[in-house]
Amino acid sequence: MTELKVDRIHDVHLQISLGQTAKLPETVTVSFNDRSTQEVPVSWDEEAFQQALESGLGSYVINGTVEDGQQVKAHLEITQENVVKNPSFEDSERAMWEITYGEGLRPHTSFQHNPNDARTGSYALHFHSEEEVDFKIEQRITGLEPGYYDLSMFIQGGDASESDMYLYAHTSEEEYRQDTAVRGWNNWDQPEINEILVLDGDITIGANVTANANAWGTIDDFSLVRVGDIDQHDLNEQLSETLEGYIASGDITGPLVSQLQNSLKQARHHYDAGRTGQYEHFLNKFLTQMNNHNKHITAHAKEELEKKTRLMLEQ
Secondary structure (H helix, E strand, O other): OOOOOEEEEOOEEEEEEOOOOOOOOOEEEEEEOOOOEEEEEEEEOHHHHHHHHHHOOEEEEEEEEEOOOOEEEEEEEEEOOEOOOOOOOOOOOOOOOEEEEOOOOOOOEEEEEOHHHOOOOOEEEEEEOOOOEEEEEEEEEOOOOOEEEEEEEEEEEEOOOOEEEEEEEEOOOOEEEEEEOOOEEEEEEOOEEEEEEEOOOOEEEEEEEEEOOOOEEEEEEEEEEEEEOOOHHHHHHHHHHHHHHHHHHOOEOOOHHHHHHHHHHHHHHHHHOOOHHHHHHHHHHHHHHHHHOHHHEOHHHHHHHHHHHHHHHHO
16 A cells, blocks of 8 residues: 655645735645645744735745644735625635526536635636536626726636637626636636726626536636726717717717717817816716707617716716
């Protein structure tokens, strides 16, 4: 019988938001040469950990020691606030995540407890099917502060010779997508989408995975962080583009077309000249014109244009 020996002591990977209360785990996972695992107590360099928390944004390595004296490391990443709820699936309440499957396919994902297959913590979303793999996982996030956001996730796996995998985000303005792939066990790929513009505080983020039968892998650590404020110039551009889009689609018709175009032109002229009062006057006129000509504008177009205009007036 082969003697039981330690094969690997797993480093800890921990990602927290700036200012978040955090502590390092009391145990780490040890893998043995018979493929079994065990949780063992660990002692960390608490002084180095506290210094990292006080230093703020960045990546840090904290040294630890298990009972027999062997060394282990905690890789700590402190980021801006992550607004995704339960981003690495560690909490048992996962109702905020919606998973759907391709037509006719049985469910073939699970929130798996296996530190070997998780990037951080102990849980990740595992997928495998003897039929084709076809699913998406997404979360709708509301009440965000308007601004620019960066989105990312991690994925690893294999046996996906034919696949279409991507990270995505949907806002009221635009749909975003970043392709990704699996390249082997524990070879984590991190697709990222930068500077997603969120105007109304509402965004849906997620991942779409399709692949051949017997493809497998795990998804972990979604992140959505606010990285910048909205520039008033950008808001002006967005409102103009939205208005012209609704005119082209026929959602705005008749005399209202030229009235709205002229009010917006005047507003932008006064904005460029630094005349805030006149700028706001013509934005309010823009709102009044829509309310006075309901028969020439669809309800959806009116709602979207009003939302954007009021956001501009609040800046």
